[in-house]
Amino acid sequence: MRPQRHASTAILVVSATLVGGAKLAKPPHVIFNVVDDWGYNDVGYHNTAPAGTDVVTPNIDALAAGGVKLEDYNVFRFCSPTRSTFLSGRHPYHLGQQTGFNLNPTPGIACGIHTAYDFLPKVLGDAARFSSPGQTPYKSYALGKWHVGMYNASQTPTHRGFSSYLGYYSGAEEHFNHIKVSPPYPAGCGMEDIFDLANNTGLGGPITPAAKALLGDDGLYSVHLYGNESVRYIRAHDPDTPLYMYLAWNVVHDPCEAPAHYVARHAHIADLGRRQFAGMMSSLDEALPQIVAALKEKQMWENTILIVTTDNGGNLGGSGNNWPLRGGKYTFWQGGVRGNAFIHSPLLPAAAQGSTWHGLSHAADWYTTIADLAGVTSLDGTGLVPPDGVALWDAIAANASSPRTELVGAAAHD
Numbered sequence: 300m301r302p303q304r305h306a307s308t309a310i311l312v313v314s315a316t317l318v319g320g321a322k323l324a325k326p327p328h329v330i331f332n333v334v335d336d337w338g339y340n341d342v343g344y345h346n347t348a349p350a351g352t353d354v355v356t357p358n359i360d361a362l363a364a365g366g367v368k369l370e371d372y373n374v375f376r377f378c379s380p381t382r383s384t385f386l387s388g389r390h391p392y393h394l395g396q397q398t399g400f401n402l403n404p405t406p407g408i409a410c411g412i413h414t415a416y417d418f419l420p421k422v423l424g425d426a427a428r429f430s431s432p433g434q435t436p437y438k439s440y441a442l443g444k445w446h447v448g449m450y451n452a453s454q455t456p457t458h459r460g461f462s463s464y465l466g467y468y469s470g471a472e473e474h475f476n477h478i479k480v481s482p483p484y485p486a487g488c489g490m491e492d493i494f495d496l497a498n499n500t501g502l503g504g505p506i507t508p509a510a511k512a513l514l515g516d517d518g519l520y521s522v523h524l525y526g527n528e529s530v531r532y533i534r535a536h537d538p539d540t541p542l543y544m545y546l547a548w549n550v551v552h553d554p555c556e557a558p559a560h561y562v563a564r565h566a567h568i569a570d571l572g573r574r575q576f577a578g579m580m581s582s583l584d585e586a587l588p589q590i591v592a593a594l595k596e597k598q599m600w601e602n603t604i605l606i607v608t609t610d611n612g613g614n615l616g617g618s619g620n621n622w623p624l625r626g627g628k629y630t631f632w633q634g635g636v637r638g639n640a641f642i643h644s645p646l647l648p649a650a651a652q653g654s655t656w657h658g659l660s661h662a663a664d665w666y667t668t669i670a671d672l673a674g675v676t677s678l679d680g681t682g683l684v685p686p687d688g689v690a691l692w693d694a695i696a697a698n699a700s701s702p703r704t705e706l707v708g709a710a711a712h713d
Contacts, residue, residue, distance in 0.1 A: 338613015
């Protein structure tokens with residue numbers, strides 16, 4: 300059965316800068332997971348293959364089943380523009396990120412987002428923006444893929460509000476050795492493969508590479524690297540300080556690589572690329588519960604909101620699958636811009652836990668929704684234009700109609 304969508308294409312934008320609708324007892328911890336190139340049919344709860352014959356994600360399925368699945372959720376058609384929207388709350392065309400070249404000199408590499416736009420961790424770290432006097436500002440961490448600016452220090456995570464960052468600046472890299480493979484530029488032009496892994500601590504501090512030797516001779520798989528570091532951050536975090544973690548996993552972006560024992564679980568899948576892809580999802584399926592366990596260990600879980608989202612549709616050239624949606628990454632069809640997303644949290648009302656929400660939602664809405672939940676009273680002055688998102692928590696929690704009624708550049712609905 301083909302999922303239902305709206306009957307027409309909308310091309311207008313919803314802009315909303317007002318926040319403050321949602322009221323929780325105290326600011327929640329937020330773990331924001333981005334799964335790279337995660338297609339509509341690349342998760343167990345959407346997968347249309349017979350049980351056990353393709354992508355199997357029992358832990359992710361359980362988290363989604365115990366939370367709220369967003370089933371009319373929309374993103375941009377490829378990586379960097381959506382990520383710039385997650386962090387800035389603005390549509391890509393407000394940021395110069397709307398084209399295949401990202402309006403930058405090197406195709407596929409985001410050189411930067413104007414620093415007049417405050418990224419979400421900067422907003423959450425500004426005590427003057429909170430409604431409660433004396434509220435402790437958030438401490439924020441970033442891990443994994445950045446891809447929203449690296450041409451100078453001002454564009455990097457610890458200069459945009461994050462207190463610590465472990466990850467890579469570019470768009471795609473090897474999962475074990477963390478090498479960014481250069482496109483086939485002419486010989487002698489100075490472009491070559493590079494080790495792209497940064498390890499930065501301290502707001503506005505120095506930009507330093509990670510120690511390659513610490514990865515070992517065989518490298519360290521990206522899911523294990525970022526999963527282990529996430530747990531370390533959580534264990535070292537003061538539970539009385541609100542936490543925002545932007546966890547941008549390297550998987551399931553090509554190259555399709557996973558440790559052999561994950562791939563071996565899917566020996567029944569004939570296509571090698573899809574078999575390795577399924578192994579990547581298995582590694583992520585093991586990692587998310589470990590993060591939840593670390594939050595429970597620190598007695599932070601009961602005040603945590605876990606968000607899991609894709610950045611765009613699955614890459615058909617990288618073994619992704621968006622069935623029954625048409626198209627994939629880079630296209631404006633539903634397969635490129637309609638994404639997987641869910642929220643899991645003990646803070647959701649009991650009636651909402653285990654539900655599916657069909658309200659219209661967009662990647663830009665996370666910025667406004669999280670700011671709202673954190674107690675931010677206004678987003679005025681956070682950029683050259685107002686945020687494009689709307690606060691969705693109240694509607695999601697009540698299974699009510701979405702306050703969003705329109706999208707920018709929505710795909711033709713097939």
